Amino acid sequence: MAADVDIVRAVARAPLRTLRLKEVPELARNTWRTTDRLVEQGALVRLAHGVYTAVPDGRDGRTWKPPLEAAALALATARFGAREVALMGVSAARHWAAIPRAIGVATVAVPRRGYAPVTLEGGGLVKFVPRNMDTLELVLERTGLGEGLVTTPEQTLFDLLGRMDRDGLGREVAGAVENLTPQVKPDEFAKIVARARIVPAGARDMLKRLETANG
Incomplete structure (x- = not known):
């Protein structure tokens, strides 16, 4: 059906190939039923209630699902807008x-607070962390669903040092801190520490360690 193709194309053209149902063009008599049918046929994937992703070319949505980090960024982008959200913390470390x-x-x-975590239909929990986006060091990176913002290695390290025991991922975060260290530029990390209103425990010691390692 022509409406099916147009709906899939509309979702695929959206940032990170993802749209909320209320933003899907009303090209069919019943958009809700049509999108559900397209999910059943493998043309779309339902990320969460009312949020759909267009499957990359050549893939079948009945067997394919996006990586958790890409799906989380796509979900947040659909809610808040393109370039208004960024992978951070453990997701940026990944x-x-x-x-x-x-x-x-x-x-x-995300730029606003008050949003509860969302469990994705394909598995995984997405947590929304309110941050002033203008204060974060971000870079545009390619994900499994397209380009999106990610905190830099330096910003990621700084954030992880402030969240060492969160989410029951203490061991993973500690490992990420060690693995990120070789990617971090001491001068860039120093700038983040200098302008931070609250400096995590261990950040200044990490800066000394970075400066010593780089002579």
């Missing part, structure tokens, strides 16, 4: 290969 194995929690920086 992006920078500082956490080698998959974990079941994703963290996304």
